[in-house]
Amino acid sequence: MNASNTARAYGWVARFFHWTVAALILAAIALGLYAGSLPKGGEAQLQAIFQTYSVHKTVGVTALTLAVLRILWTLTQKKPLPLHPGRRLEGFVAETVHWGLWIGMIIMPISGWLLHSAAPGGFARILWPFGQRLPMVPEDAALAERFAAFHKLGWLLLGGLILLHILGALKHVIIDRDGTLSRMAGNPGRAPEPPTATAGVLPHLLAALAGIAIWAGAALTIAAAPTKDGENIPASAPQAAATSGWAVQQGTLNIEATQAGSTVSGRFDQWQAVIDYDPESQTGRVVVNVDIASLTLGAVSDTAKGPDFLNAAAHPNAVFEADILPATSAGPSHIARGRLTIAGHAVETDLPFELTVNGDKAQAKGSLQVDRRDFGIGTSYGDESTVGFGVNISFDLTAKRQ
């Protein structure tokens, strides 16, 4: 079994890369569409959406890694010769589609990763121990929306190219019966020796340019589309937010705890809020999903996420599901009244917050003091000498009406 390609067939390394990358890309498309089709609403449904996107992103990043390795390998390899060098147009179309696929297998996961990085608050983690946000990509709803638009157009393009590619392969099996598929399927014995005539460099160059033009066209279409100044939902939870009424543009979610008498401050980098709010009645509903693993808390980040405290492995998300009501007493203008679930323990909670609505923009800011013991957190730290009981949770966000 040859590791390297020959003039007659692909070696096993090229075949391994072809079929694993193909399977991962098809799985990513299926998972992306499935995640978008899931029902939205309550806490359990949101969790299902987040988890599906997490798997989608992980599959996509894995495909990207293998695709890069595949390209590096291909650069060292000769290409099996065409079986029908005389069929110029067919060869040109097949090669153009191959170029489109090469570019698509890189550009699609990268556009997804860019959109994941730019989305304010993030939401569904990549299930990898490293590499969440890409460096130098600012958190910006409008930018995330652009990447999302490209990602959505891109999958249609990539899907179309894959379809053409598969139809081409089927044509070779059903009509030509020429063993082209066997060269990639690992049965080179069934592939005939190709003729040695070569077509020169020009047709290859044209096919490469045509493949690049397809993707450049998609990028230009998105770049030329009118900006909506981030009006659309942040790409992070598009479907969930589509029905929400208000989309978070920018926001922070901070916590403060006391350790050995001193205050330690930290923040969650990945969270998502689905907000429904009617300024007339001043009422609404909010569901916030927080990714516990995204917590940074000074030098004790890992301890805080470990089994003695938030136990991110067993309880990856904290959720706050609440009704928004106008406040009846002095102080902040509103209250979010509902259920806060941390580390698997649900507690009825009132979160007072100040809300200022200015046309289509809203700013909300509030904080809440919780007792870690109510959530069964740090039970082995029975007094406050090491870790205080009180933990302050605060948020500050701006949102835009959809």
Ligand code: HEM
């Ligand atoms: C699932 C059905 C698929 C089938 C039946 C299939 C079949 C084939 C065959 C038979 C070849 C060899 C063509 C030749 O020798 O000229 C090939 C090459 C290729 N396929 Fe696929 N493929 C499939 C899916 C995919 C997917 C999903 C991708 C990527 C998104 C892909 C990317 C490529 C590329 C880039 C080449 C050129 C490889 C090279 O020249 O090194 N294929 N495919």
Ligand code: HEM
């Ligand atoms: C092989 C690579 C990938 C393919 C083929 C792919 C395909 C898709 C598809 C088909 C959708 C659904 C689009 C729709 O509902 O119209 C989607 C959505 C999404 N993907 Fe990917 N994806 C890939 C990689 C990634 C990666 C690596 C990430 C992030 C790290 C990512 C993040 C997302 C997000 C956040 C959405 C929701 C976008 C929105 O609706 O605004 N994707 N993707």
